[in-house]
Amino acid sequence: MMLVLARKVGQRIVIAGNIEITVVEIRGEQVRLGITAPRNIAVHRKELLEQVTQENIEAAATAHDAENSISAPAKGE
Amino acid sequence: MIINTTRFGEIEVSDASVLHMAEGMLGFEWCKRFVLLEDKPNTPFKWLQAVDDPAVAFIVINPMEFFPDYEVELADDEAEMLGITNAEDAAVVTTVTIDKNEGCVTTNLLGPIIINSHDLKAKQIVLNDDKYGTKHVIGQKGSKDATLQACKAA
Numbered sequence: 001m002m003l004v005l006a007r008k009v010g011q012r013i014v015i016a017g018n019i020e021i022t023v024v025e026i027r028g029e030q031v032r033l034g035i036t037a038p039r040n041i042a043v044h045r046k047e048l049l050e051q052v053t054q055e056n057i058e059a060a061a062t063a064h065d066a067e068n069s070i071s072a073p074a075k076g077e
Numbered sequence: 078m079i080i081n082t083t084r085f086g087e088i089e090v091s092d093a094s095v096l097h098m099a100e101g102m103l104g105f106e107w108c109k110r111f112v113l114l115e116d117k118p119n120t121p122f123k124w125l126q127a128v129d130d131p132a133v134a135f136i137v138i139n140p141m142e143f144f145p146d147y148e149v150e151l152a153d154d155e156a157e158m159l160g161i162t163n164a165e166d167a168a169v170v171t172t173v174t175i176d177k178n179e180g181c182v183t184t185n186l187l188g189p190i191i192i193n194s195h196d197l198k199a200k201q202i203v204l205n206d207d208k209y210g211t212k213h214v215i216g217q218k219g220s221k222d223a224t225l226q227a228c229k230a231a
Contacts, residue, residue: 039154052188053104056135056201057170059185060105063084063124063134064184066175076171 084124084130088114096192096199097156101199102187108133111199113170125170125190137170138184143215148206149189155202159193165172168192173215177187180218182229185211 005013013021019041022034035043079089096111099198110128120140127133140147149169151161169191171184186209192199214228 039152039157042152042154044205047121048187048205049103051211052185052203055174055185055188056102056104056172058174059135060133062173063136066133066136073123075156 080126080128081131082126084134093189094197095124096197098190098199098201102135102190103171103203105133108154113137117153118158120165121221123129123170125172135188136173138173138215140169140184140186140189143184143207144186144213147186147209149191149202149204150206151191151202155191155200159191159198160196161191161193161201166194168194172226179228181212181214182216182218183212183228184215186213207221 006021007013009023009026011023015021018038020036022030022036024034025032037043078092078095079087081087090112094112096113098109098111100106101108105127108127108129109187111125112128114124114126114221116122116124121138123137124135125135147169147231151159151167156162159167169189171182171186173182175182188203188211190199190201190202219230
């Protein structure tokens with residue numbers, strides 16, 4: 001379920017008392033958000049996390065198929 | 078310790094050489110421990126082999142060998158979690174992908190793996206830097222520079 005709130009420029013949302021999201025600017029289809037959070041809270045654009053996850057899956061597949069392009073280390077190393 | 082791997086069979090590694098990734102790799106969160114294995118001499122490649130899943134391995138490089146200007150900025154909490162206070166404490170590796178069609182060999186500079194060189198705590202981080210993406214060309218399988226242009230143009 002998703003909570004949907006209407007906000008204007010300069011207005012804020014507070015999450016769990018210590019994460020603050022400010023609507024900084026609205027320009028056309030783009031919204032700029034300011035995020036204040038404790039240092040242990042990781043903030044990322046979701047599409048970047050998805051890109052890296054997808055790349056990891058491809059990289060694991062490359063390693064799986066790589067027999068003929070990159071040699072294996074000697075066993076026991 | 079002896080670890081079981083799909084690719085290399087059973088291999089013996091020293092306990093002290095095991096990397097500890099508390100959060101695993103993105104998409105492979107069940108893999109918390111890895112070992113770095115050397116490839117044959119004179120290649121830039123190493124293998125990041127999961128200890129917790131015999132089937133999971135990544136080919137990795139030291140990105141600085143290909144991109145000397147590559148910059149990784151650790152967030153405070155990431156540096157703290159890894160116990161890294163200066164750049165000399167850290168090693169960086171990035172994963173390698175080979176495109177099946179063109180054979181372009183690329184590396185992921187957006188999601189580097191940062192390793193504390195002293196205690197081998199490690200973490201894959203995601204940079205908040207628009208300069209870097211997941212597919213930076215480092216070569217092309219089975220060819221020299223002439224055809225590499227096709228990869229760079231793609």
